[in-house]
Amino acid sequence: MAKIKEMPCGVCNASPPSDAHHIVQHNQYLCIPLCKDCHQGSFNGIHGQARIWKVMKLDEMDVLNLTLANLFR
Template sequence: MSRIAPMRPPFEKPEKLTAAEKRAGKDWMKRVKQLPCVICGAPAPSDAHHVIHGRYGHRRAPDKQTIPLCKAHHQDGPEAIHNGKKKWAEKHGFDYEYLPQVAAQIGEVDF
């Protein structure tokens, strides 16, 4: 079972990250980019997509809540999540549902 940080209402300021948390997030994203696309299996390097389904406002998800997507499924193709997240979710499910799979691929047991 994955542990996803609870979402805050849009009016609450997020807590500031420590330097160690920032480094851990950057390391996580570096490893995510080395994975194939979770949708089509296109080989790495992938984009580290911060999950957007179920988020409040425009605040970006934490770096540990990223999934590997090829350019076509991330930003550039007709099926890109940033070209229509509702249509993408209807076809592929919610992006956050892939977080446990990504953690397992990275070998992160305590996700």
Template sequence: MQSKNKKAPTAAEKRHIERVKALPCSVCDEAGPSDCHEIKQGQWFTSVALCKSCHQGELMGLHGQRRAWAIRKMDELDALAVTVRRLVA
């Protein structure tokens, strides 16, 4: 759900978001569709493809205890690198 204070994505950003959502998770490689997580709110071109568990999971997720991230020794920039590599391949 879009925050009331955040600008709506442009047409180019919407296309990018859909491409990111089609990717597998950049942390655990679970097949898409994925969530499109913004590293910084409103900056859609630096979004990361994440499955629900790696994104919002209470134990494994970025917005939880980050265990999946710790196991793989990853942070958001590592996941962004995976996402970008998959988009340009």
């Protein structure tokens, strides 16, 4: 968890600290680092319209994949 927050945003690469977004609610292991905008922004956020996610052609599983790749590098 602490490590996730020290990683840059998985969508736009904004520098840390990031929020930890839980892909599966209450599953602390399935989380990804997101900046405030890609997380909770009403326009770009995954909890909003997720516009930047569509522009970057990413979904939560893509970002999880990248996150795990970085963690185990």
